[in-house]
Amino acid sequence: MSIQKKKKVNRIHQFTKWLKGNTHLYFMAIILVIVLQYFRTLLPLFFQYIVNEVVGNIPSALPDFMRNLVQADTIKKQLILIALLYVAFALLRVILMFIRRVLIGVFAERVAYKMRNRLYEKLQNLSFSYHTHAETGDLIQRCTTDVETYRVFVAEQLIEIIRLIFLVTFSIIWMSRINVEMMFYSVMVTPVIFTAALVYFMKVKSVFKNVEEKEAKMTTTLQESVTGIRVVKAFAKEKYEIEKFDKHSKEYLKEDFKLLKLMAIFWSGTDFVIFVQYAVAITMGIVLASQGKIGVGEFPAFLMYIGMIVWPLRQLGRIVGDFGKTIVALDRLDEIDNKTSEHDNDSTNKPEIKGEVEFRNVGFQFEDDYQPLLKDISFKVKKGESIAIVGRTGSGKSTLINLMVRLLENQHGGIYFDGVNIKDINKKHLREHVGIIMQEPFLYSRTVYDNIGIMDKNASQEKVYQAASIASLHNKVYQAASIASLHNDIKKFERGYETIVGERGVTLSGGQKQRVAIARMLIHSKPVLIFDDSLSAVDTETDIQIRKALKDFWDNTTVFIITHRITTAMEADKIIVLDKGEVSEMGTHEELINKKGIYNELWEIQSNVEYDYDKINKGVK
């Protein structure tokens, strides 16, 4: 019992936490909704009043305060007054209706705004390992569709539920004041309508899901065929693709048709039930009228009340039947919202980072992995040295450098920058000083210029120095682009540095992206730079050019380079060979060649140069 109770409390918190700060708007809107239903249910009473008190001489159920307003000595005057009163009330009603819509609009958008921002901030601050396991599509769905589901629920569906409850309540109250027996006949069948809708929409969910799945399958086929058109054409599989798409398309059609049939049955069926309600009320009304229990003023009023409540009840059933969706959405949102940020409880210590790096027995393992990715790594690097890290795919190279900027946290041993353990260095501070350039760098969908200058804070913030800092940023951007051998590429674009990159603009080649990533890192000098195979997609000649240009730039920088190209590695002051998460060899190029180990093997595979050259030379001479 207590567990269940606790769960319930959680649900309420889960539901209301996103509304904080905006609840006053919501309550005002709800009060207006209630008042509006009161007004709305008065219309049939106006009718009854006209028929009974103006045309005939029988009392009606119109509230006294209103009746007093329309007393006059002639029928015409009375009718003018009642028509004016009605229009005046309509005006009031319309104004309130507008206010309540605005209130809800403001409320809903504020809630959505708050949710989006909170989720975005949360996502950015979640740890790197969270992101490596998360599925982008799913996360985006949560931040968009699930937010929307909740927004629609509080702003529209919940309001609709409240509206209908009060609409029905007021209608029943007025109807009872006219005639209790007739009231009963007027709502007799309505529970059936509501229940039918509720059950239907709960049952039909699985069909909906099937349709969605089939549609998704069809869309995937389409998308893959379009993005893979080269493969399709190169293998002459056009016919196969057409047939595959047609198959998925037909399956979707078939499933969608099933849904259509169910919809047709539901809507026509419930229409029928609604008319059964009318038939019952009309028949019983006629019978009651013949007994003199109700008159010609009451009967149409009842018909009006029935019209007000039967149609929306079907909708109510749908909303309640769909309620589960909102709960699922909230659960999914909580999964993001309840995660802790990687910056919580982080050290605030910001020591100067000069460039001396030391690994002492560092080990790392993912929680869900059964074996460590890195074991007992130790080495020491002096300020300004360059270190190459080589090894096969999966040997732990990327993990090692991720540890250096605390994208991952080592469980064993310690990593020290100028003698300070990195756990005692503020993460953001650390990352600001240790630059990392990735193999598949991410470019933001902005201009090339903005992408290169993205780390320059002054440009966007301090207005006073703006002119000067923009000028200096210009120089820096061009200089960085030149060093990265990018300037000429950019000049070839139609819009030069103003070219927008990514989905909405130009797609850069892998090599161009890598070079932008390098240029971006050169805007500010950093004591430590890490290249994670970040020239792999650049052609050899450009690679050499860039590395030459960088050398002048490096000077006092400690540089780590992960690479598959042995010719790159051999230039480093120190080479570390990783194998299965361990340092298997370490030393200079010559030392490692002489060791005749893994490095030498790599060297021989890649070069064959001496062999080739000797052979050729011998042939020539």
Added chain:
Amino acid sequence: MDFYEEEEYTESKFDFLVWKKIFGHMKPLKKHLIIGMSAAIGLAIIDTLYPLINKYAIDEMVETGSIDKLPFFIGFYVVVMFSIMILVYTFIMHAGQIQQKLSYILRKKAFKRLQELPFSYYDRTPVGWIMARMTSDSRRLSDILSWGLIDLSWGLLTMVGITIVVLVINWQLGLILIGMLPIIMLLSIYFRRRILRSYRHIRKENSKITGSFNEGITGAKTTKALVLEDRNFQDFDRLTSSMRRHSIRAAMFAGLYFPSILFVASIATGLIMYYAGYEASIYDKIAGIGITVGTLYVYINYVGQFFEPVMQLANILARFQQAQASGERIMDLIEQKPEIWDRPEVIEKYGDAINFKRENWEELKGEVEFNDVTFKYNKGETVLSNFNLKVKQGESIALVGHTGAGKSTIVNLICRFYEPTGGKIIIDGKDYKDRSLGWLHDNLGYVLQSPHLFSGTIMDNIRYGNTELSEYEVYKAAKLVEADDFIREFEDGYDTQVGEGGARLSVGQKQLVSFARALLANPKILILDEATSSVDTHTEKSIQRAIDTVLAGRTSFVIAHRLSTITSCDRILVLEDGKIIEQGNHKELIKLEGHYYKLYTNQFKSKAIEDSKNG
């Protein structure tokens, strides 16, 4: 990705031609349209006359207190109830089927056309654009041509019906009702248009927010490494703030719509109350003056009943323009002429790219010749001019040079993904345009730098080129490219799902799979475009071994940045600005000490070379 969904459209006039074309595609759905519309008309008639049934009950039975006519009345009512049920069912079934089948037809035709269109089309058309045409546009168009069209006929007829009925019963009261029509109509059209426009605007902002979330998630690692969290958040906040502002403004505007219509209707109700109330108070059946209470009820009822069709009509009219724009874009796609397509006489003999006539195909041997080939991209930039090259059957050719030297162009021309703008490409002694696309592509193997896999199992992907092959042959091919090991390491082995676009495999693994796939297709011409750039040195070496065995007897073209992978090719072409500046085998070119030598030694660093030179 839904950036292209809310594309701008000019507020153009009704375009008869577009609709004529679209209706051309609807021919098979004629039956549904006729039945659906008939049901809509039936419903409109019942909706119009229904209040009169209640009027009859009020005037003939409630007023008089007699129940003599009750059984007859109930009988009649039951008939009406069943008619409504049947008509609603028919209406939904047929409107729904038009919608479903029309979008099916449109998608099918567009997809077929997509398969026929050449690469140049894909070069200038983003995938997102195509997806939007195939999904949201086809939905929007088929919606309006099914539900829209049938609702339109219901709405129009109900309006006309009610107009006639209210005028016939009492034309003075009728005029009050009809007087409110144009006002409601104008208000509705005005509001609907504006609301639709602001809604589109908001959708656009929303897609920007989605894009931003996408960037925030896929770029998380980079953002962290560059410490750009705060900056990104500020940008994001700018987006969401603007969204909030616009949404609130739109909600306020939309919030005016229904109340203002309701107010117009309330004035009409007030007027009816006054006039009809007075008429009812002087009712005298014998003198023939005044109206009955039933009539009073009917008029008040009709005020309410007039809303729906009018609002419905305004809604359809407002959506119409958008649907026309959608229609234009879909028709544009379906009617797109493939620039590269076989001539009728070639199709006659060899079949086209979709339906093959294998029985007439000559065997492709693999002799390739470029004869004075000139090629210009659409943008006008000339890549090749008067290019000549002869490749013998079974020869392996490596293409070397800087980005933009023309390597990819040559390969694309061989594949006939593009056609020469001047000169000829001759395969086995005949211009390749004299044989069909299907013939060439069926004999081609192609491994790309960024390999593309289809969702499905690894098995499915490897035998993509030839679905008939046995599993044994798949294993063999996978072993040859040394992909077998990593595949078997997966829990489901060859039945492992690769995910959308092969997302569950690493780039290197995808490359190996695409390699096995190309081998299994048993191509006569094999093209490797940077195929080994993402595999580590060991794997690359083993692939190299596989290539060497597989290339034997096949004509092949290899593009590689890592020169170590091409040293065994029969002939290496060094390209610059679309011209061959050096050619020969590895040894010959090294001997030449020209461009290739420079490239090669650059890569393997002067050090070793210098050492051996001195030594």
